[in-house]
Amino acid sequence: MFSTKRAFAGVALATGAALALAGCAGGSESSGELDPDEEVTLDLAFWGNDVRADLYNQVIDAFEEEYPNITVNSTFLGYPEFWEKRQTEAAGGNLPDVMQFDYSYLRQYSENGLLLDLDQFLGGIIATDPLPDNILSIGVVGGTTYGIPTSTNAWGMYTNPTLLDEVGVDEFAGGSWDDYNDWMGEVADASGGEVFGGSDWTGRIQNFEVQLRSEGSYLFSDDGEAGFDEARLAEFWESGAGIREDGSVIAQQTLEEVAPLSGFGAALTVSELTWDNFGGGYLAELGEAYPELGLIAPPVTVEGAQDLYLKPSMLHSIAANTEYPEASATLVDFLINSEASGEIFGTNRGLPASETALAAAELDPLSQQIADYEASIADRLGDAPPVPINGYGTLEEKFRQLGTELGFGTITVDEAVSQFFGEMDVILG
Structure with a gap:
């Protein structure tokens, strides 16, 4: 969007x-x-x-x-x-x-x-x-x-209960990121590829942050230090390779075609990981055919971790x-x-x-x-991270752009990691 x-x-x-x-x-x-x-x-x-x-x-x-x-x-x-x-x-x-x-x-x-x-x-x-x-x-x-x-507001997962009923799949019951991937595959299979469980969640830096926080780390410290290295970022982007290749998630080309709507707003996916204050916009996009939303917690990386924040x-x-x-x-x-x-x-x-x-x-x-x-x-809910570093918006957008290229298959994970760290060097000095 x-x-x-x-x-x-x-x-x-x-x-x-x-x-x-x-x-x-x-x-x-x-x-x-x-x-x-x-x-x-x-x-x-x-x-x-x-x-x-x-x-x-x-x-x-x-x-x-x-x-x-x-x-x-x-x-x-x-x-x-x-x-x-x-x-x-x-x-x-x-x-x-x-x-x-x-x-x-x-x-x-x-x-x-x-x-x-x-x-x-x-x-x-x-x-x-x-x-x-x-x-x-x-x-x-x-x-x-x-x-x-x-x-x-807080990070969460919106779902479309009416569309799930049409597909014949129950609401995501919670669990790990692997459980979420499996559930998205179930949706795609049940719909014959007409509807998808979601989009590639590795394209959003907030999902990376949720995982880092669950591990006791962070995106960026108050001094602008990154809380991850190249190997950890590569691991994150590699974790989306399966769902990008097996059709569990909506194709990047389809997302480009429905823009400025998201796949969720276009009723082509049944879930979207995003900030919880986006619900009003989704209801407006979905219209009378889909009059309600589900709102549940994101998948869990480490049980008991305070990975979310306001x-x-x-x-x-x-x-x-x-x-x-x-x-x-x-x-x-x-x-x-x-x-x-x-x-x-x-x-x-x-x-x-x-x-x-x-x-x-x-x-x-x-x-x-x-x-x-x-x-x-x-x-x-844990403590909020430090106020965003100068240039955070630029890095967030770079992360999204690289996620899009991974979705199209025009870049490898190693190339994406190299480009992101190059951008960080410029932004963070």
């Missing part, structure tokens, strides 16, 4: 150079308390569409009613345009006071001194009781909190150049923790990370299914 974020990932390297020039902006000093008599005007920026803008306006109205001394001016853009605008503002040292933030850019902006240290507000202006420790830790870079998650759908951060740190922190707390934010936003920004906001949100059936799923994998 085409991703606007993926298309914009290539801009990250050029952006990093521009931000380096704007670095060391320094953080605003805070008294730790909001002055209720000081008249303040804050700028708030977010990405989204008219629907999200209307929701933000409603929340801002509720905020200004509670804090009549604070006026909030909001602006929004599409995702690529949002980051282009932030790059220009960062170079001039005039970022908006409060920003909706993406996990992929948190390290880049924080390490260049562009974001405010939020630790000074935690437990004070920004309430922490509604935010579990594993949620708060997501926004930490180098030991300092620079972002507060608005919402969370990551933020998005965060809120404060610019280091803000003149009003206390008021900005008050707005961030309201946008994340207030009952009003839960009631108004619902799941527009993802499943609310704050227990207060979540309790106030009216969940539709899919959102409730996602909430139940994330509760069901509690034993498999």
